[in-house]
Amino acid sequence: xxxxxxxxxxxxxxxxxxxxxxxxxxxxxxxxxxxxxxxxxxxxxxxxxxxxxxxxxxxxxxxxxxxxxxxxxxxxxxxxxxxxxxxxxxxxxxxxxxxxxxxxxxxxxxxxxxxxxxxxxxxxxxxxxxxxxxxxxxxxxxxxxxxxxxxxxxxxxxxxxxxxxxxxxxxxxxxxxxxxxxxxxxxxxxxxxxxxxxxxxxxxxxxxxxxxxxxxxxxxxxxxxxxxxxxxxxxxxxxxxxxxxxxxxxxxxxxxxxxxxxxxxxxxxxxxxxxxxxxxxxxxxxxxxxxxxxxxxxxxxxxxxxxxxxxxxxxxxxxxxxxxxxxxxxxxxxxxxxxxxxxxxxxxxxxxxxxxxxxxxxxxxxxxxxxxxxxxxxxxxxxxxxxxxxxxxxxxxxxxxxxxxxxxxxxxxxxxxxxxxxxxxxxxxxxxxxxxxxxxxxxxxxxxxxxxxxxxxxxxxxxxxxxxxxxxxxxxxxxxxxxxxxxxxxxxxxxxxxxxxxxxxxxxxxxxxxxxxxxxxxxxxxxxxxxxxxxxxxxxxxxxxxxxxxxxxxxxxxxxxxxxxxxxxxxxxxxxxxxxxxxxxxxxxxxxxxxxxxxxxxxxxxxxxxxxxxxxxxxxxxxxxxxxxxxxxxxxxxxxxxxxxxxxxxxxxxxxxxxxxxxxxxxxxxxxxxxxxxxxxxxxxxxxxxxxxxxxxxxxxxxxxxxxxxxxxxxxxxxxxxxx
Amino acid sequence: xxxxxxxxxxxxxxxxxxxxxxxxxxxxxxxxxxxxxxxxxxxxxxxxxxxxxxxxxxxxxxxxxxxxxxxxxxxxxxxxxxxxxxxx
Numbered sequence: 001x002x003x004x005x006x007x008x009x010x011x012x013x014x015x016x017x018x019x020x021x022x023x024x025x026x027x028x029x030x031x032x033x034x035x036x037x038x039x040x041x042x043x044x045x046x047x048x049x050x051x052x053x054x055x056x057x058x059x060x061x062x063x064x065x066x067x068x069x070x071x072x073x074x075x076x077x078x079x080x081x082x083x084x085x086x087x088x089x090x091x092x093x094x095x096x097x098x099x100x101x102x103x104x105x106x107x108x109x110x111x112x113x114x115x116x117x118x119x120x121x122x123x124x125x126x127x128x129x130x131x132x133x134x135x136x137x138x139x140x141x142x143x144x145x146x147x148x149x150x151x152x153x154x155x156x157x158x159x160x161x162x163x164x165x166x167x168x169x170x171x172x173x174x175x176x177x178x179x180x181x182x183x184x185x186x187x188x189x190x191x192x193x194x195x196x197x198x199x200x201x202x203x204x205x206x207x208x209x210x211x212x213x214x215x216x217x218x219x220x221x222x223x224x225x226x227x228x229x230x231x232x233x234x235x236x237x238x239x240x241x242x243x244x245x246x247x248x249x250x251x252x253x254x255x256x257x258x259x260x261x262x263x264x265x266x267x268x269x270x271x272x273x274x275x276x277x278x279x280x281x282x283x284x285x286x287x288x289x290x291x292x293x294x295x296x297x298x299x300x301x302x303x304x305x306x307x308x309x310x311x312x313x314x315x316x317x318x319x320x321x322x323x324x325x326x327x328x329x330x331x332x333x334x335x336x337x338x339x340x341x342x343x344x345x346x347x348x349x350x351x352x353x354x355x356x357x358x359x360x361x362x363x364x365x366x367x368x369x370x371x372x373x374x375x376x377x378x379x380x381x382x383x384x385x386x387x388x389x390x391x392x393x394x395x396x397x398x399x400x401x402x403x404x405x406x407x408x409x410x411x412x413x414x415x416x417x418x419x420x421x422x423x424x425x426x427x428x429x430x431x432x433x434x435x436x437x438x439x440x441x442x443x444x445x446x447x448x449x450x451x452x453x454x455x456x457x458x459x460x461x462x463x464x465x466x467x468x469x470x471x472x473x474x475x476x477x478x479x480x481x482x483x484x485x486x487x488x489x490x491x492x493x494x495x496x497x498x499x500x501x502x503x504x505x506x507x508x509x510x511x512x513x514x515x516x517x518x519x520x521x522x523x524x525x526x527x528x529x530x531x532x533x534x535x536x537x538x539x540x541x542x543x544x545x546x547x548x549x550x551x552x553x554x555x556x557x558x559x560x561x562x563x564x565x566x567x568x569x570x571x572x573x574x575x576x577x578x579x580x581x582x583x584x585x586x587x588x589x590x591x592x593x594x595x596x597x598x599x600x601x602x603x604x605x606x607x608x609x610x611x612x613x614x615x616x617x618x619x620x621x622x623x624x625x626x627x628x629x630x631x632x633x634x635x636x637x638x639x640x641x642x643x644x645x646x647x648x649x650x651x652x653x654x655x656x657x658x659x660x661x662x663x664x665x666x667x668x669x670x671x672x673x674x675x676x677x678x679x680x681x682x683x684x685x686x687x688x689x690x691x692x693x694x695x696x697x698x699x700x701x702x703x704x705x706x707x708x709x710x711x712x713x714x715x716x717x718x719x720x721x722x723x724x
Numbered sequence: 725x726x727x728x729x730x731x732x733x734x735x736x737x738x739x740x741x742x743x744x745x746x747x748x749x750x751x752x753x754x755x756x757x758x759x760x761x762x763x764x765x766x767x768x769x770x771x772x773x774x775x776x777x778x779x780x781x782x783x784x785x786x787x788x789x790x791x792x793x794x795x796x797x798x799x800x801x802x803x804x805x806x807x808x809x810x811x812x
Contacts, residue, residue: 186769187784241765435762438741493777496769 002383005159006223007374009083009214011075011170012318013068014305015051015207019075024322027330028350032304034193034205034334039175040100043491048184049193051207051306052175063098063118064174064208066127068311072210073128073168080214081221087214088164089136091155092125093147093171093310094525095503100176102565107487111564119565120472121504121525124172126714135605136164137715139533140525142310142474142504145273145364147171149313150522152213153230153370157540159217160383170212171314178479179206179309181486182499186240188277194307196274196300197281197332197346199339204275207306211314213321223377225321228357229260232541234467234521235367236512240500242280242363246287249273251518252369253291253359260373261381262357264292267373269329271316271360272346274300275307276334284361285342299347303334313362313370320358320374327355356380365500366509368521389544392535392551393591393724396458396583398450399677400428400554402576402666406453409674410681413664416691420576420666422557439497440510441477442556442577447507448514450581451550455515458548458583459590466519466542466549469508470534472527472669473565476558478502511550519546528568528634530555531580531673532717535597544586553673554579567636568667576666580673582680588724593683595676599718603640608716609647616708616718622652625722627700628688629654630661630675630709637713644712657693661709672711672719679707679721729800736796739774740767752796768793775799781806 012019015033016026026033036047059067069092077083098118105115117123125138141151148171155169173179183189183206190203215227233255235248242249257264270292273284281300288295301319308315323329332346357375401409402421412419429437429445431452437445447469455464478501486494500506505523512521520541524533531553538551556562557577563569588594599615601608616622629649633641649658661675682688683705688698700707700723711717733747742761757763771793772783781803783789792802 185773186766187772238764239766434743438743439766489777493773496773497766500766 002385003160003217004382005156005215005217005227006219006377007213007225007227007321008216008220008223009076009080010224010318010321011072011079012211012315013053013071014209014308014315015053016305018071020322024326026304027301030331030333030350032193032333034306037180040177048189048191049205050175050180051205051308053208063101065094065096065098065172066118066124068174068208068210069124069128069172070131072170072212073132076168076212076214077132084166084216087132087134087166087168089139089158089167090125090129090134091139091141091151091167091169092128093141093151093313094121094124094173095142095144095147095310096173096176096179097121097124099178100174103177103483106483113564113567116564117567120527122527129602135602137600142523142525143364143368143521144366144503144505145307145309146313146362146368146370147310148211149362149370149372150232152314152317152372153232154537154540155215156227156230159215165218166216168212168214170210171311172210173208173309173311175206175208177486178482178502181491181494182482185494185496185499190276193334194276194303195334196276196303197338197342197344198335199337201276201278201281203277204302205306207308209308209311209315211311211318213314213317225324226375226377227372228375228380229256229373231255231259231371232520233369234512234518236516236518237367239506239509240365242283243367244283246283248367248369248518249284249287249361249363250290252371253287253361256359256371256373261383262373267296267357267359268355269296269323269358270298271320271358272298272300273361273363274302276302280363281342285344289343295344297329297347297351297353298344299330299332301330301333303332316360316362317372317374320360323355323358324374324376328352329355365503366505366521367512368505368509390586392539392584392586392595393588394582394584394593394595394680395460395548395591396454396456397581397592397677397680398453398457399578399580399674400446400450401578401674413678413692414689416694418664420574420664422575422577441475441501443471443475443554444501444507444510446554446556446579447552448510450552450554450579451511451514454550454581454583460548460583462547463515464517464548464550464583465546467508467511467517467521468534468538468549468551469523470530470553470670471504471523471525472530472555474504474525475501475506476556476561480558480561528669528713529711529715529717531670531676532597532600532711532719535719536600538584539597548583548585550581551584552579552581553670555668555670557668566667566669568634570635573667577668578665578674579670580677591724592680593721594724596720598720599716601716603644603714603716609644609651612648612716612718613652619652623654624703625706626656626708627698627704628656628693628707629658630679630707631658632661632672632675632709632711634713635667641712644716659693672709675709676719679709682707683721683723728804729796732796732800735774736771739770752800754795756795757790757793775803779803780808
């Protein structure tokens with residue numbers, strides 16, 4: 001029997017109010033909370049309708065996103081009748097991080113980088129981990145408007161596979177200028193509020209909020225509901241518009257039902273994505289009508305809440321839980337005249353009706369789709385137990401660095417020379433047709449170039465089916481240019497192109513379009529551990545049947561933003577960027593090497609070095625296995641990182657050479673991806689070049705032929721590369 | 725070719741980064757959106773912003789937009805007809 005995953009606790013804060021009771025009451029009243037924006041002053045015109053959270057407690061220097069997430073997380077922990085001693089992991093969907101604060105700082109031309117320390121998306125999940133005492137992974141998922149649902153889907157997989165017993169998962173986003181003006185520049189905002197599924201709908205209302213679900217495989221005394229299944233897909237069609245026939249939406253719904261082991265007839269209610277844009281609602285309706293011969297009762301709550309982006313999937317998972325717990329279905333608030341072209345009959349009034357299984361839809365930019373199935377606990381058969389998936393094997397690789405492409409980088413590496421810096425735009429996109437990249441700035445160009453080269457190196461004819469991408473800071477050029485033009489034009493003429501390009505999952509979405517990769521498409525943003533998080537996501541979510549997938553890590557060095565945001569870039573630090581990409585499968589035959597991530601934990605944990613050694617098989621195994629250690633110590637964490645490294649080397653009695661890889665790559669968040677490429681290239685050639693280790697060539701033969709790549713600092717992570 | 729058309733060619737090549745195109749071989753009667761240039765809805769919105777910023781002409785509805793942006797000539801025509809203070 002497979003493991004059941006229960007919803008043990010919930011937290012929610014949205015425009016409808018704070019807490020489950022307030023949320024349920026607002027939904028029972030069929031009340032819309034969409035009002036003109038007053039969170040920040042506007043230079044021009046009437047404020048647009050938004051879904052703004054009212055009455056959030058102010059707190060010194062914490063950005064709004066962090067406060068929203070913290071509020072929901074505390075509720076989730078408090079609502080559980082027997083709160084767990086330990087949360088094994090936190091998985092948070094987020095697209096805005098501390099940007100609302102950053103926007104104000106940039107306008108004030110603040111140069112004290114301490115003030116920007118909460119900018120990164122990862123800082124929200126890490127703040128929660130710190131406040132809740134979670135020592136495991138704090139993983140940040142950024143797949144635009146499906147982030148919350150994708151985070152919950154990943155938590156489900158972690159729990160089912162036994163990697164965790166309790167996970168806190170959800171989503172958060174705060175209103176900010178970037179999303180407020182960005183969606184408006186795309187003409188996706190309805191000036192009259194939001195009317196999903198209405199014949200006279202003209203768009204969405206940008207909103208904010210947070211919701212967290214405490215998920216566990218240990219059956220609580222009073223489980224609220226069961227998370228029975230999830231499905232992910234990617235449209236691989238357009239960076240911002242849904243596939244017109246709802247192709248990806250259909251695939252995600254189908255996958256979620258199959259994952260839950262349910263037939264469409266067993267679904268009692270569909271919580272629609274239903275943003276209120278003409279395109280989304282039509283595409284979603286087509287997908288629903290294809291999958292369901294006679295669709296069950298359905299509605300979108302976004303006419304009441306607005307669209308809270310990364311939070312929406314989690315907020316709607318909470319609403320789905322209320323639905324099965326209370327046998328209550330919310331109305332499609334704001335819909336007066338259902339659009340006959342949709343062929344759907346949304347619920348016009350809140351309805352009390354026995355509800356056993358809910359399908360909750362979330363779709364987003366980049367064509368990222370995530371669907372969840374939430375049911376009454378123990379009502380349906382448990383999931384079938386899965387056999388363990390085979391490990392990941394690397395078949396192709398590529399990198400971009402200050403030196404340029406893989407060959408140029410490896411040539412310097414062979415001479416033991418550093419390659420830190422920023423290669424010019426032409427050389428990082430030399431293998432890309434100009435028409436493909438004319439709208440793309442630095443990060444998406446690097447990503448596409450890396451992806452093409454890695455896939456080419458694999459020799460696979462089949463295109464990659466899934467994409468997993470890690471980036472610490474996302475598309476800084478687009479973000480910077482959007483905010484600059486917004487400010488320079490007195491908030492009148494922001495660029496829609498830059499807005500679409502600014503989302504963290506833009507590059508992975510472009511990669512999916514390039515290859516037609518319709519499987520899972522997950523972007524992680526874990527600061528200096530972003531690549532490790534992408535590798536974790538790949539191992540967790542890559543399906544056995546998929547022939548190959550891409551795992552990437554990349555960051556761009558931006559003249560203005562990188563020195564402000566990245567704590568490892570001090571005055572005088574050489575601006576550096578780049579990344580690495582890998583074409584992976586679960587088939588060992590013909591692979592360059594195998595890769596795994598045996599360890600990832602907060603370094604604040606007592607005995608974390610002992611745990612790391614144990615996870616690597618103990619002192620003896622470790623000494624006999626690793627030929628070289630590549631250590632990643634971000635400059636900002638030099639002291640603690642060096643201390644951890646020294647402790648590890650001493651306790652493990654490691655004799656192998658130790659190389660601090662940032663001395664070669666330079667300082668950027670996803671430098672670990674380049675370190676991984678170094679490791680793979682050494683294994684491929686069978687030796688570590690002598691000049692690199694200041695000695696003779698180091699042959700990778702016998703039993704001692706594996707390479708360890710450690711991430712040190714706030715978290716301790718270990719990647720292991722070995723022969724097939 | 726009038727000044728407005730010539731001006732628009734330069735602007736559009738610039739804002740949409742149409743590197744393969746020069747003002748000389750940019751035929752104002754060629755299909756603009758959905759044609760060989762690969763111009764899509766995001767580009768249309770970028771042009772909408774440019775038209776409003778540089779000519780003070782607001783193009784709001786996406787359906788109308790599609791018709792206006794069918795060719796550069798039709799865009800120039802629309803701007804001419806709707807420029808504030810224009811006689812037509």
